[in-house]
Amino acid sequence: MGDLPQLLVSGIAAGAVYALAALGFTLLWQAAGVINFAQGEFVMLPTFAILIAIKAGASLWLAFLIACALAMLVLGVGFKRVVVDPLVRFGVIPLVIATMGLSIGLKNGTKAGYSALAFPVPSAFPSGQLAFGGVSFSYADLGTLLLAGIIVVGLQSFLNRTVTGRAMQAVAQNTDAARVLGIDVQRMVLYTFLINAVLATVAALLIAPSYLAKFDMGDSIGQKAFFAAIIGGFNQTRGALLGGVLIGVLENIVGFYISPAYKEGVALLLFLAVILFRPEGLLGKAEERKV
Amino acid sequence: MRTLIRIAAFLSSIVLAQPLLAQNTPVKIFGLVELSGTGATSGTNFNDGIKLAVKEINAAGGILGRKIDYTSNDTQSQPQVSKALAVKAIDDGAYVVMGPVFSGSILVSMVETRRAGVPNFTGGEAAAITQQGNPYIFRTSFTQSTAMPKVARYLKDTVHAKTVAVIWVNNDFGKGGRDVFVKAIEAEGIKLAADISTDPGQLDFSGAVLKAKEANADALFAYSNEEESARVLRELRKQGYPKPVVGETTLTGQKVIELAGDAANGAVAHVGLTADAPDPGIQAFAAKFQKEYNYKPDHNGLKGYTAMYIVKAVTEKVGKFDQKAFADAMHGIKLSVKQYPGILMDVSFDNNGDLDRESFMTKVVNGKQEIIATLPALSAGK
Known part of the structure; x- marks a missing residue:
């Protein structure tokens, strides 16, 4: 049992990255009714942006800022204007299919335009461990937890304590009512897309050092983010956080106490259990949709 | 009647000219390589090694006067794709098939090359590959x-x-x-x-x-x-x-x-192979590879390169493009760098297609x- 604290910290760190991507999932769903199946590729693309910027001579943090700006432009504004806006009036299904197509397109575009090979990405945190009470925690895990924690707390504060954040929540809860109240709905939706792009870039910064930059690296994180969002509750941002962390911790526990070979199945099992017994998610609220 | 004789004479001349035409047509070699998927690193290296050797061999006049026409196909690191590509390579007239590198893929695709009697070089290292009595399979690296x-x-x-x-x-x-x-x-x-x-x-x-x-x-x-x-x-x-x-x-x-x-x-x-080996031939290869592809080769690059030179050496030993004779000659063969510099290290093959050399x-x-x-x-x- 001496390994349990290390397992938990490492699992929460991995889960925090899933949670960041899952958070984007739920935000887009709430604000614009978009289920983005290209969310994994939204993490992959900034990874390559970081990589290219570093190769051009930028430091890691400058490369991250450049990637954030590019992601906001391409995966935020571009995604909304080119893919979502023209299709949103046709309902959820066309958008789901469009994002699936986008996922395939982005993967193959990266493969053809850059390479099918993997590339190393430097870590934002120093190597080494912090020993604490006979247990050692890696700086990478602690740094990931810290940065993801700051992002999540910052985002929650923004959503709950600022006028813009509350306006965004109002749009998410009832678009028509928000419009009647004079809220610029389109602008709020755009902000959500921009936040999603930044969350994906932070996830890229945190996960790329261990995943390596590769055109298909988004498959796994996209899938886990989707599972995390469903497990936690698709209509709750807190649910995405819980889902992500739950997957990360359980993967580590199963990987350690049973076998690493079964690790990848944890998210799927959890997802199936939730779909069967609590389809609204662990923290989600059952909602009826207009037909 | 005269017209018939003319047609017969024309057809006969075509048939008789075939061997001469074949002498000048390029010899087709197909690569089944992992250019995407989990084996992309291995397959790309292996493929680039082959391409470098082909370029050199063609520049020096080819094999027995015939240029090599090398085509690489992406297996996507998938055994079933590898198998389908092996069938296609055979249909397209492959003299030799190079790859795949992944053991799981070669174990599936070599069934086809064996059936067609096409010599097949692999980068795979799983012991099972050469334990199935396949006379057409040859390794480019050690068995496990x-x-x-x-x-x-x-x-x-x-x-x-x-x-x-x-x-x-x-x-x-x-x-x-x-x-x-x-x-x-x-x-x-x-x-x-x-x-x-x-x-x-x-x-x-x-x-x-x-x-x-x-x-x-x-x-x-x-x-x-x-x-x-x-x-x-x-x-x-x-x-x-x-x-x-x-x-x-x-x-x-x-x-x-x-x-x-x-x-x-x-x-x-x-x-088994490394570009850092203290050998002038290997270091010259590594420099050429780096210049051509702008990255340092790993062992798979060496596998592909040396395998293509082994094809050249053995075909020249046999003296003709005969796949059965090629496979027979490979078993028990010993090749030395002195005689065939492109193979980079002295190498020998046993009757299973396993190779032996320094490591x-x-x-x-x-x-x-x-x-x-x-x-x-x-x-x-x-």
Whole structure:
């Protein structure tokens, strides 16, 4: 049992990255009714942006800022204007299919335009461990937890304590009512897309050092983010956080106490259990949709 | 009647001219290579090695006066795609098939090349590949049955390990290697402390490394494909794994070093081929490869390059483009660098298609692979 604290910290760190991507999932769903199946590729693309910027001579943090700006432009504004806006009036299904197509397109575009090979990405945190009470925690895990924690707390504060954040929540809860109240709905939706792009870039910064930059690296994180969002509750941002962390911790526990070979199945099992017994998610609220 | 005679004469002239025409047409060689998917690193290296050799051979006049027409096809690292591409290569008139590199893929695709009687060179190392009585399969690197006893001996004599933990990838390459390795260490009196299976293409190795740490063995044997090996090394460094990390072939490969960065330092592995070998021919090859493709080749680049030169050497020995005669000649052949410089190292093949030559123990020091020992060919003492 001496390994349990290390397992938990490492699992929460991995889960925090899933949670960041899952958070984007739920935000887009709430604000614009978009289920983005290209969310994994939204993490992959900034990874390559970081990589290219570093190769051009930028430091890691400058490369991250450049990637954030590019992601906001391409995966935020571009995604909304080119893919979502023209299709949103046709309902959820066309958008789901469009994002699936986008996922395939982005993967193959990266493969053809850059390479099918993997590339190393430097870590934002120093190597080494912090020993604490006979247990050692890696700086990478602690740094990931810290940065993801700051992002999540910052985002929650923004959503709950600022006028813009509350306006965004109002749009998410009832678009028509928000419009009647004079809220610029389109602008709020755009902000959500921009936040999603930044969350994906932070996830890229945190996960790329261990995943390596590769055109298909988004498959796994996209899938886990989707599972995390469903497990936690698709209509709750807190649910995405819980889902992500739950997957990360359980993967580590199963990987350690049973076998690493079964690790990848944890998210799927959890997802199936939730779909069967609590389809609204662990923290989600059952909602009826207009037909 | 005269018209009929003219037509008959015309057709006869075409038939009679076929051998002469064939003399000038390029000889078709197909590569079934992992250009995408989990084996992209291995396949790209292997393919680039072949292409470099083809370029040189064609510039020097080809094989027996015929240029090589080399076509590479992407298997996507999938066995079923490899099999389909093997059929296509045969239909398109392949003289020889190169690849795939992945053991799981060659085990499936070689059924087709065997059926068609097309010689097939593979980068795969799983022991099972050459244990099926296929007279058309030939390796470009050691079988695991040859390599693993050398690793076990190193663990016993140099590391003085009494217990070893193993992290291996659960595909044909990894499972085959793990099985042979476990037998080899048991023969040396070393105990298996932890047996940790991981998935091909796995991204997160935190659980596997934690398990290895908990086993507290004297050393860790890490056996996986390139990208996964790099991720394992990164995780080992992240978690501060304190014991020696030993591998075979992939662990200290150039691409792994590049991907793992500082985390690769200290890793030791037995390798059959390395661009860092203290040999002028290999170093000249590495320089040419670097110039042509702008990256340093790993062992797979050497496998592809040397395999193509072996095709040239053996075809010239046979004196004609005859696939059956080629395969027969390969069994028991010994080729020397003096006579065939392109093969880079003296090599011999046995009746199963397994090869034998010198090999190296390597260690990563300051991000570079260093040779710490040169091991003689098994047949050297015979």
